[in-house]
Amino acid sequence: xxxxxxxxxxxxxxxxxxxxxxxxxxxxxxxxxxxxxxxxxxxxxxxxxxxxxxxxxxxxxxxxxxxxxxxxxxxxxxxxxxxxxxxxxxxxxxxxxxxxxxxxxxxxxxxxxxxxxxxxxxxxxxxxxxxxxxxxxxxxxxxxxxxxxxxxxxxxxxxxxxxxxxxxxxxxxxxxxxxxxxxxxxxxxxxxxxxxxxxxxxxxxxxx
Numbered sequence: 001x002x003x004x005x006x007x008x009x010x011x012x013x014x015x016x017x018x019x020x021x022x023x024x025x026x027x028x029x030x031x032x033x034x035x036x037x038x039x040x041x042x043x044x045x046x047x048x049x050x051x052x053x054x055x056x057x058x059x060x061x062x063x064x065x066x067x068x069x070x071x072x073x074x075x076x077x078x079x080x081x082x083x084x085x086x087x088x089x090x091x092x093x094x095x096x097x098x099x100x101x102x103x104x105x106x107x108x109x110x111x112x113x114x115x116x117x118x119x120x121x122x123x124x125x126x127x128x129x130x131x132x133x134x135x136x137x138x139x140x141x142x143x144x145x146x147x148x149x150x151x152x153x154x155x156x157x158x159x160x161x162x163x164x165x166x167x168x169x170x171x172x173x174x175x176x177x178x179x180x181x182x183x184x185x186x187x188x189x190x191x192x193x194x195x196x197x198x199x200x201x202x203x204x205x206x207x208x
Contacts, residue, residue, distance in 0.1 A: 002091055002143070007022045009024050009025035009028055009070060010023045010024060010028075010058065010064070010066060010070050010082075011024055011025075011028040011051030011052075011053055011054050011055050012025060012027070012028055012051060012054070013049075017048070018033055018160070018161040023066065023067075023069065023070035024046070024051070028051040028066070030127070030199060031050070032046060032052065032053060033046050033047040033048075033049035033050070033052055034047075035047055035205075035206060037128065039082065039206075040108070041181070041201070041202075042050070042084065042090050042178050042184065042200075042201035042203065042206065043078050043079075043082055043083055043105065043134050043183065043200065043201065043202050044075070044078065044115075044178060044202070044203045044205050044206040045071075045074035045075060045077065045078045045192075045204065045205075046202060046204060046205040046206075046208045047205060047206060048064055048177055048179075048205040048206060049093065049205075049206075052130065052146060052204065052205050053205070055056065055067050055070070055071065056176050056177060056204055056205060057140070058112075059071075059110050059111045059113070059127045060106075060176060061106070061204070063106070063107065063108065065108075065113055067192050068113045068114045068115055068116075068117045069118075070188055071114070071204055072088045072114065072117035072118045072120075072121055074082055074099075074204075075114070075118050075121075075202060075204065076118060076121040078096055078202065079118075079122060079172070079202060080122075080135045081203065082125075083180055083200050086169045086198070086200060087198060087200075088170070088198075089090070089170055090124060090170070091115050091169070091170035091171050091172040091198075091200070092124065092125045092127050092165070092169055092170070092171055092172070092173075092184070092193070093115045093118060093119055093124050093125065093127070093172045093174055094115075094126075094128075094131060094172070094173050094174065095109060095111035095112040095114065095115040095126070095129055095130070095173075095174045096111045096134045096174065096183060096184065096187055096188075097111075097112075097128075097132060097176040098111075098133060099133045099134075099135070099136045099137070099155075100133075101181075102136075104163055109128070110176055111164050111175050111176055112128045113205070114127075114174055115128065115174050118174065122195050124145065124204060127162055127165055127166075129159050129161075129162060130157060130158065130159055130162045130165065130166055130171075130191070131136040131156050131157070131159065131190060131191070132156065132157050132158075132159050133155055134155070134156070134157050135154060135155040135156075137151050137152055137155050138151055140152070140179075140182070140183075145180040145182070148179070148182035148183075149180070149182045149186075151182070152182045152186045153186065154186075155183075155187055156187055156190040156193035157190060158191065159189055163194055163195070166191060166194045166195060167194065167195035167196070168196075168197050169197055170196075170197050170198045170199075171196050171197075171198070172199075172200055173187055173188065173191070173199055173200065173201050173202070173204055174202050174203070175201070175203045176201055176203060176204050176205070177203070177204065177205050177206070178201065178206040178208070179207045180207075181201075182204075185190075188201070
C-alpha cells in the first residue's frame with residue numbers, strides 16, 4: 001500500500017501518513033474527550049478539552065472549514081442516537097448567528113458552516129438566517145453565569161422573513177460550544193416566541 005504524507009492533523013498540526021483524506025493523527029484521535037455523561041438539557045459529542053478545544057478555536061478564528069467536515073460525523077452520531085427520536089417530525093437546523101460586525105470581521109459564521117456540513121449527513125434543511133443577532137454583545141469568555149445571561153438578554157430576534165418557516169417547526173439549534181447555556185437559551189426563548197414547536201440544543205462540545 002502506498003502512503004502519502006500530505007495531510008496534517010487538524011488539532012496538533014503534525015504530519016499524517018494517510019492514503020486518503022485524514023483529519024486527525026492517531027494520538028489526537030485516541031485522546032478525543034468523548035462525552036460519556038447522560039445529557040438532558042443539551043447535547044454534545046465532546047467535552048471542551050484538548051484536542052477539541054484547539055479544533056474549535058481554529059474553526060472559529062482561523063477559517064478552517066475542514067474542521068467542520070471532521071466534526072460533523074460526530075454531531076450526526078449524537079443526533080441519531082439521542083435526539084432524532086425526540087422529534088415527531090424532522091427538524092430544521094438553525095445555527096446561532098453572529099452579529100453583523102463580527103461576521104464581517106471573520107467573513108463567516110462557524111455555526112452556519114457546521115450546520116451545512118451536518119445537514120449534508122442528515123438530509124435536513126438549514127435556515128441560516130432564522131435568527132438575527134441585532135444586539136452587539138461583549139465577548140463572554142471571562143464572564144460568570146449571571147453576567148453572561150444579562151449580557152446576551154435581548155440580543156436575538158426572529159427574522160421576520162422566516163417566521164412562516166419557524167412557526168410550528170421542530171428545530172435543532174446548533175452552536176460550537178455550550179458553556180453556561182446563556183446564548184443558546186436566549187435563542188430558544190426567541191424561537192419559542194416566534195412559534196417554534198420543539199427545540200433541542202446541539203453543540204460540538206460542552207464545558208459541563
